[in-house]
Amino acid sequence: MAFSDKLKRFFGMGSALDDDFFDDLADMLVEGDFGAALAFELVDELKRCCGKNGIRDSVAARAVLPELLKEMLQKARPPRLPTAETGKNPRVILLLGVNGVGKTTTAAKLARQLPQQLPGGESKVILAAADTFRAAAIEQLKIHGEQLGIRVIAHNHGGDPAAVVYDALEAAKSGKYAYVIADTAGRMHTKTALVEELKKIDRVAYSKTDGTLEDGRPHRWLVLDATTGSNALVQAETFHEAVELDGVILSKMDSSAKGGIVFQLAAKLRLPVLYICDGEKYENIHPFNADEYIREFLG
Ligand SMILES: Nc1nc2c(ncn2[C@@H]2O[C@H](COP(=O)(O)OP(=O)(O)OP(=O)(O)O)[C@@H](O)[C@H]2O)c(=O)[nH]1
Ligand SMILES: [Mg+2]
Known part of the structure; x- marks a missing residue:
C-alpha cells in the first residue's frame, strides 16, 4: 500500500x-x-x-x-464463521454488496478456498447464481464454475433468487457438499426489497434443512471495494442496518486502497473483516489476520 x-x-x-x-x-x-x-x-x-x-x-x-x-x-464482534462438514447440512453463504464491488469474483475465490479447510479438500461446494438480475451475471458465474470444476446451480435471467438457493440446497442433499455459496444481485436494493429477499432465502434455507441449520441462519457477508474509502463505510452501515451482517470481505486491496476502513468497520459497526482480496486471480483471497494487517498498514 x-x-x-x-x-x-x-x-x-x-x-x-x-x-x-x-x-x-x-x-x-x-x-x-x-x-x-x-x-x-x-x-x-x-x-x-x-x-x-x-x-x-x-x-x-x-x-x-x-x-x-x-x-x-477487537471492538468487532468475534466472527461467526461457518464450521462445515460434509454429510451434514451445508452452510449457506450469501455474498451481498452494491454493483461491481467483486461479489461474483469473490464467490468463485471462496468456492476454491473454503473446502481447502476440509479433510480431502476437493470440491465440496455448490455455487448458486442468485444474481438473476443480469443474464451476464449468470454466465460469469458459470464460467468460473467451469474453470474451477465446481457445480453451479442457475435459473434463467429474471428468476427468483430464493428459488435458486432452494435448488442449490436440493442439489446439495446428497451430503457430498459442505457449502452453498450464493452470488446475489448488485443493484442498489431498496431496504424493504433487500430485507424481504433475504428473509425468503432464510426461510428456504431453514425449510431445506429441516430447521436444523446447526449454526443458525445463512451467513451474510458483505463485499466492499476497499478503494471506495469512506463510501464503503456508508454501504456497510446501510446493509447492516437492513439485514444484520455477519462480516465483511474487502476486495481490491491490491489497488489504491488505503486500508483504514477496516478500523472503522470494527470500531463503528463492530463488523469483523473475514477475508481480504488482493487481485483478480482465484488465489488472491486471504483470511483476515489482525496482526499481519496492522503490520502492513503501518508499513
Ligand atoms: N484488482 C482487483 N480486481 C478485482 C478484485 N475482485 C474483483 N475484481 C474485479 O472487479 C470487477 C468486478 O467484479 P465482479 O466480481 O464482477 O463484481 P460484482 O460485485 O459481482 O459486480 P455486479 O455483479 O455487476 O454487481 C471485475 O473486473 C473483477 O475482476 C480484487 O480483489 N482486485
Ligand atoms: Mg456479479
Whole structure:
C-alpha cells in the first residue's frame, strides 16, 4: 500500500511529539480512510499513551501504535464463521454488496478456498447464481464454475433468487457438499426489497434443512471495494442496518486502497473483516489476520 509507505516515512523522521505532529497525523489518518472521529480518537489515545510512558519522538510513538490499533479491531464482534462438514447440512453463504464491488469474483475465490479447510479438500461446494438480475451475471458465474470444476446451480435471467438457493440446497442433499455459496444481485436494493429477499432465502434455507441449520441462519457477508474509502463505510452501515451482517470481505486491496476502513468497520459497526482480496486471480483471497494487517498498514 502506497499509503503505508507514507505513514512509515512520517513516523521514521524522529520528529518531536508537538501539536503540529499530532495534527499532521490526524490529517494523514483521515486521508487513510479512518474517518475524522476515529482519527481523532486514535491521536488522543496515542498522545495519552506517549505522555504516560515518557515517549518523546515519532519513532518511539510508532512502536505503541500496533497495540492501540489492535484494541480498535477487537471492538468487532468475534466472527461467526461457518464450521462445515460434509454429510451434514451445508452452510449457506450469501455474498451481498452494491454493483461491481467483486461479489461474483469473490464467490468463485471462496468456492476454491473454503473446502481447502476440509479433510480431502476437493470440491465440496455448490455455487448458486442468485444474481438473476443480469443474464451476464449468470454466465460469469458459470464460467468460473467451469474453470474451477465446481457445480453451479442457475435459473434463467429474471428468476427468483430464493428459488435458486432452494435448488442449490436440493442439489446439495446428497451430503457430498459442505457449502452453498450464493452470488446475489448488485443493484442498489431498496431496504424493504433487500430485507424481504433475504428473509425468503432464510426461510428456504431453514425449510431445506429441516430447521436444523446447526449454526443458525445463512451467513451474510458483505463485499466492499476497499478503494471506495469512506463510501464503503456508508454501504456497510446501510446493509447492516437492513439485514444484520455477519462480516465483511474487502476486495481490491491490491489497488489504491488505503486500508483504514477496516478500523472503522470494527470500531463503528463492530463488523469483523473475514477475508481480504488482493487481485483478480482465484488465489488472491486471504483470511483476515489482525496482526499481519496492522503490520502492513503501518508499513
Ligand atoms: N484488482 C482487483 N480486481 C478485482 C478484485 N475482485 C474483483 N475484481 C474485479 O472487479 C470487477 C468486478 O467484479 P465482479 O466480481 O464482477 O463484481 P460484482 O460485485 O459481482 O459486480 P455486479 O455483479 O455487476 O454487481 C471485475 O473486473 C473483477 O475482476 C480484487 O480483489 N482486485
Ligand atoms: Mg456479479
